[in-house]
Amino acid sequence: MTVTASTRRRVPLFALLAATGMRASRMAGGPIAGVLIAVAGASQVLLVDAATFAVSAALLSMVVPRAVRAADEPAPGRYLTSCAKASRSSAMTR
Numbered sequence: 001m002t003v004t005a006s007t008r009r010r011v012p013l014f015a016l017l018a019a020t021g022m023r024a025s026r027m028a029g030g031p032i033a034g035v036l037i038a039v040a041g042a043s044q045v046l047l048v049d050a051a052t053f054a055v056s057a058a059l060l061s062m063v064v065p066r067a068v069r070a071a072d073e074p075a076p077g078r079y080l081t082s083c084a085k086a087s088r089s090s091a092m093t094r
Helices: 005-010 013-040 042-063 079-092
Strands: none
Touching (some): 013 042
């Protein structure tokens, strides 16, 4: 996409920078991953990837506020229990 004066008026600069960054990371990500796998091995690269994911999740859990439940709202149950209830409920309505 060529940036012209009319494009600058329509698209904010941060959106153009974000799009450029996404394109650059997609273009460079594959070759960098290939080199890392060749040098360190696939299991090591996956271990580092998992560790960075865990660090990211931990940081986000500290930054993003938890949802506040209303006093009259019931406490959430276990995930699989609620899935089973929903499945039974949808089976009964068929």
